[in-house]
Structure formats: C-alpha cells, structure tokens
Amino acid sequence: MTTLPHPSDIDLLGLTLDPDRRHGRFELVAPLVRPDGALYGGTAIAASVVAMEAATARPALWVTTQFVASARIGDVLECTTDVLAMGGRIAQVQVTGRCGDQVVFMSLGSTADPREGGMEGQYQTMPAVGPPEDADDTPFGPPHSHDAPGFTARVEYREAAALDQEEPTAPVLLWARLTGGLAATPAGIGFLADMVPAAIFRAAGMLRDGTQPMGATSLDNSLRFGRVPSDQEWLLLEMRGHMAAGGSAHGSVFVWTPDGLLVAVGGQSAKMVQARRAVATPMDGPGAS
Amino acid sequence: MTTLPHPSDIDLLGLTLDPDRRHGRFELVAPLVRPDGALYGGTAIAASVVAMEAATARPALWVTTQFVASARIGDVLECTTDVLAMGGRIAQVQVTGRCGDQVVFMSLGSTADPREGGMEGQYQTMPAVGPPEDADDTPFGPPHSHDAPGFTARVEYREAAALDQEEPTAPVLLWARLTGGLAATPAGIGFLADMVPAAIFRAAGMLRDGTQPMGATSLDNSLRFGRVPSDQEWLLLEMRGHMAAGGSAHGSVFVWTPDGLLVAVGGQSAKMVQARRAVATPMDGPGAS
Numbered sequence: 126m127t128t129l130p131h132p133s134d135i136d137l138l139g140l141t142l143d144p145d146r147r148h149g150r151f152e153l154v155a156p157l158v159r160p161d162g163a164l165y166g167g168t169a170i171a172a173s174v175v176a177m178e179a180a181t182a183r184p185a186l187w188v189t190t191q192f193v194a195s196a197r198i199g200d201v202l203e204c205t206t207d208v209l210a211m212g213g214r215i216a217q218v219q220v221t222g223r224c225g226d227q228v229v230f231m232s233l234g235s236t237a238d239p240r241e242g243g244m245e246g247q248y249q250t251m252p253a254v255g256p257p258e259d260a261d262d263t264p265f266g267p268p269h270s271h272d273a274p275g276f277t278a279r280v281e282y283r284e285a286a287a288l289d290q291e292e293p294t295a296p297v298l299l300w301a302r303l304t305g306g307l308a309a310t311p312a313g314i315g316f317l318a319d320m321v322p323a324a325i326f327r328a329a330g331m332l333r334d335g336t337q338p339m340g341a342t343s344l345d346n347s348l349r350f351g352r353v354p355s356d357q358e359w360l361l362l363e364m365r366g367h368m369a370a371g372g373s374a375h376g377s378v379f380v381w382t383p384d385g386l387l388v389a390v391g392g393q394s395a396k397m398v399q400a401r402r403a404v405a406t407p408m409d410g411p412g413a414s
Numbered sequence: 415m416t417t418l419p420h421p422s423d424i425d426l427l428g429l430t431l432d433p434d435r436r437h438g439r440f441e442l443v444a445p446l447v448r449p450d451g452a453l454y455g456g457t458a459i460a461a462s463v464v465a466m467e468a469a470t471a472r473p474a475l476w477v478t479t480q481f482v483a484s485a486r487i488g489d490v491l492e493c494t495t496d497v498l499a500m501g502g503r504i505a506q507v508q509v510t511g512r513c514g515d516q517v518v519f520m521s522l523g524s525t526a527d528p529r530e531g532g533m534e535g536q537y538q539t540m541p542a543v544g545p546p547e548d549a550d551d552t553p554f555g556p557p558h559s560h561d562a563p564g565f566t567a568r569v570e571y572r573e574a575a576a577l578d579q580e581e582p583t584a585p586v587l588l589w590a591r592l593t594g595g596l597a598a599t600p601a602g603i604g605f606l607a608d609m610v611p612a613a614i615f616r617a618a619g620m621l622r623d624g625t626q627p628m629g630a631t632s633l634d635n636s637l638r639f640g641r642v643p644s645d646q647e648w649l650l651l652e653m654r655g656h657m658a659a660g661g662s663a664h665g666s667v668f669v670w671t672p673d674g675l676l677v678a679v680g681g682q683s684a685k686m687v688q689a690r691r692a693v694a695t696p697m698d699g700p701g702a703s
Contacts, residue, residue, distance in 0.1 A: 194499060238660070243660045244618065247656075344475070345478075349664040367640075368538075369535045374533060375638040375679055
C-alpha cells in the first residue's frame with residue numbers, strides 16, 4: 126500500500142498539513158521559485174497534486190492548475206482542498222492556493238484508486254533516444270545549479286539525442302529528474318514537466334539559431350497520469366508546440382520512463398512574451414496577464 | 415468586432431444571462447442531454463465557454479471542465495462566473511454550474527484578446543482525409559437523429575476516410591458539425607468534441623470486431639483554442655487514446671478546419687466501464703464516479 130501523500134513530495138515542498146488533511150501551507154523557499162524569485166509553475170501543480178492526494182488518500186489521475194497571480198520567495202502559500210465528489214473509486218477535487226487574501230493558483234482534478242482488473246493499455250511508443258548518461262545539458266533555460274536560487278536546484282534537464290531521423294517539426298526531447306535521488310511521483314512529474322513553452326519556441330524555430338529565446342508566461346498546466354512506478358528517476362519529456370495565435374500559444378507533453386512506459390500526458394497554454402527581458406526564459410512560471 | 419458571447423451559442427444552449435453577465439441559467443432540454451436523459455458533457459463545456467466569454471467580453475483561449483455530478487433533462491443549471499484575474503489582455507476565469515445546491519460542473523479557463531502582431535504559427539499538419547461529403551456515418555455512438563432525444567439532434571458525425579496508409583495506432587478521424595448550418599465557435603467546438611473516449615476504445619482495439627463498445631464516463635474535458643474562423647461548418651476531429659490504467663484512461667483531440675487550420679487541441683480523462691450497459695456509449699457524458 127502506497128503512503129499518500131508521498132513523503133518525498135512533502136519534503137520537496139516543505140508542506141505542512143492540518144489534521145483534517147484539507148488545509149496545508151508551505152513557504153516559497155529558494156528551490157521552489159524561478160531564478161527571478163517568482164513562484165515556479167511546477168511548484169503550484171506539484172502542491173495541487175499533493176493536496177488532492179492528501180485529502181482523498183487516492184493517487185492523482187489528472188490535474189489542471191490555473192496560474193492566477195504571482196507570489197514571491199518568502200511568501201507562504203495556503204492550500205485549501207474541497208472534495209467536490211467522493212465516488213467509490215474516483216474523487217473530484219478542487220484546490221485553491223492563496224497568499225493572504227490573493228488567490229495565486231486554482232486547480233481541478235481527480236484522484237482514483239485503480240480498479241483490479243480494470244482496463245489497461247498503452248497505445249503509442251516512446252521516441253528512440255539515447256540514454257540520459259549520454260545527454261548534454263539543455264541549450265535553453267537556466268542552468269542546473271545548486272548555488273543559484275531557483276527550482277533548478279531541485280531538477281536536472283538534459284537534451285536527449287533523437288535516434289530517428291528528424292521530423293520537420295521535431296518534438297523537444299528532454300531527460301529530466303529530481304535531484305537528490307528522489308523518485309518521480311505524480312507531484313514530482315508536475316514539478317519537472319512545466320516546460321511546454323520551451324517546445325513552442327522550438328516548434329516556432331526560435332532556438333535554431335542558438336539565440337536566447339524570448340519569454341513565456343504559463344497560464345495553466347494540465348497533466349493526466351497513468352501508472353507511475355515508484356522507482357523511476359530519469360524521465361523523458363517529449364514536448365510539442367501545436368500553434369500560436371495573437372500572442373498566445375499551446376503545447377503538449379508526453380512523459381516516459383526510460384523503459385518506454387507512458388506515465389503522463391499533458392498540455393499547457395502560455396502568453397508568449399515578445400520583448401527580450403533579462404530574466405524571461407521559456408520555462409518561466411505562472412503569472413497573471 | 416465579434417459580438418461575445420456568440421448569439422448562436424446562446425441559442426444552442428437557450429442560455430439567459432443576467433445584466434451583470436456573470437450569472438446565467440439554462441434548462442436541460444432534449445438536445446442538451448445524452449440519449450438516456452443525463453447531462454451531455456459537451457453541453458457543460460460549451461456553457462462554460464459561453465459564460466467565460468460573456469463575463470469578460472473576450473474570446474476563449476482554453477478551458478477545463480470537470481464533471482462533478484449528473485443532472486437530468488428538465489433540470490435548470492445555474493452558471494456563476496468568477497473572474498479571478500483581469501489582465502490587460504488575458505483574463506483568468508472560473509465557472510461553476512449548479513443544479514439547486516449541487517455542483518454539477520466546475521471549469522477553469524482563460525479568455526484573451528489577440529494581440530496585434532503577436533506570435534502566430536502552426537507546427538503540425540492535418541491528416542490526409544476525404545471530404546465530409548464522401549464520409550459515412552460513424553459505426554459507434556447514437557445515430558444522428560432529429561427525432562430521438564439527445565444532443566445528436568444538434569450534431570452530426572461522419573467517419574473520415576484516411577488517405578494515408580494506416581498506422582498501427584491510427585487516430586479516430588471524424589468529420590463533425592452542428593446542425594442547422596451553425597458555424598463552429600469555441601463553445602460549439604466544445605459541444606462537438608466531447609468524444610475522446612471513442613478514440614480510447616478504438617486505440618484499445620475494441621471496435622475492430624464491429625461490436626458495440628463498452629461505456630465510458632468522462633471525468634473532464636479540456637480544450638485550448640487557436641484562431642477559430644467564424645465561417646466554418648465541418649470540422650475534423652483527430653482523436654487518439656494514449657493509455658489506460660486501473661480502469662481509467664486518457665486521450666486527446668486535434669480539431670481542424672477542412673483547409674487544415676488547427677483550431678483547437680484538447681484532452682480528456684474517462685472512467686472506462688467494463689460491464690455492457692444498454693445505454694452506455696463511448697461518447698457518453700459526465701457523471702460522478
């Protein structure tokens with residue numbers, strides 16, 4: 126029986142839960158923010174997953190986190206979980222994250238106990254890529270660092286080498302893991318996979334000349350989870366940009382284990398920032414518009 | 415300047431809006447329910463889009479609708495819209511649909527005014543298919559009918575003929591339109607595209623022998639909109655099942671104009687029903703678990 130929420134997720138966020146398991150809070154310490162000190166989007170979706178799992182004692186099935194306002198390093202985020210429906214196996218949940226009176230993020234999602242003998246299957250295959258050991262650091266975004274402030278102290282990304290011939294609109298392929306040997310959980314996948322705007326830049330060709338891309342502000346992040354093994358460290362993020370219109374863009378992500386198990390699929394929308402700004406990165410984080 | 419909400423969407427739902435444009439209501443008449451008389455999921459996501467557009471006077475950019483409880487033909491659904499953040503161009507919005515005191519659905523999403531000269535692009539191409547005029551009725555789901563109760567009085571689906579060679583995990587390709595010559599709007603796309611569980615059945619091979627598939631209960635529906643032309647009738651739904659685990663499954667949809675413009679991308683999660691039931695269909699609708 127898996128303990129929910131996962132103790133490693135509680136540690137990642139520094140989350141304190143009340144005895145009712147429907148209220149909790151955590152401080153935005155350095156490894157939970159972007160390099161510029163603002164809330165990292167992956168933190169908000171990870172906290173939402175943990176809150177949902179804590180309130181229902183069931184593993185996350187899907188979650189959509191909407192980024193409403195920003196918050197800064199040092200702020201304390203209060204999470205309130207409302208269980209909208211508690212079915213025999215599936216629960217429907219809402220999580221609200223506040224800083225004082227300000228709603229910072231709001232999430233909807235389901236948690237679900239797997240049904241014995243329930244439908245199982247996977248209907249697509251992983252891209253052929255080289256292993257993480259052979260992969261290089263990514264050419265975009267803040268570098269992995271234990272020294273600089275920011276979530277990159279807790280995560281590591283390496284660009285995977287595609288072994289197939291390149292498609293005209295090849296996906297961005299990143300190996301990703303939490304640092305400190307933490308195994309990936311649904312919350313951990315949320316923390317790692319808030320990277321879809323990078324794929325939009327790639328799809329639009331903005332990284333091909335090696336220049337620093339323009340920035341993006343994620344509006345939301347949505348993830349749907351399959352079976353997530355408890356012993357996986359490296360995960361492959363296969364990310365695609367779909368389209369952009371009027372300065373907003375949409376993309377998606379498939380999350381794979383090295384063995385080719387599809388553990389999550391997701392999508393994100395983002396406001397694409399056109400002026401170059403010193404701190405803007407394609408992996409950015411949330412913020413109101 | 416486009417009038418928002420679109421008058422045709424108001425007509426489709428029979429929605430009445432209060433002067434504050436943040437409260438509205440509509441009755442679940444026959445064309446808004448499933449053949450069994452329960453709320454159709456596409457109705458809930460369409461109503462959410464209209465409510466978001468009405469409250470902000472901006473077109474929908476993305477929406478996630480969570481199906482919390484069912485409702486029946488004859489019920490009146492009250493929609494309350496909370497504008498969580500109103501940026502200069504993008505708004506973050508929540509919509510709650512209630513029947514009496516019961517929350518029936520809850521939605522999060524953004525609306526956005528396009529920015530002049532903002533990022534534009536499309537990074538994938540439409541599947542090669544034959545036109546809707548040459549397409550056959552779908553082999554699954556309730557038949558198109560003006561007589562039987564249900565949303566199929568307002569929509570028409572035809573299976574598109576793939577012109578490429580078939581992939582091992584070919585997507586479900588459906589031409590879809592609203593009846594009565596209505597043009598597709600974001601809300602109309604929501605009404606049409608609540609069909610992803612059908613692709614999960616297809617991916618899992620359950621329809622290959624021609625038998626009636628087992629049922630599914632959608633847990634949510636999420637759509638992200640590009641530029642939606644105001645004069646399109648037929649749309650191609652390209653739907654894929656990704657994976658299933660423990661009786662829950664996930665899939666996605668791309669929505670194309672006949673000319674190959676990608677107007678929406680989306681995802682759905684569903685509870686897959688294993689026992690055969692008289693009224694269950696893969697396109698079903700929402701319900702708590």
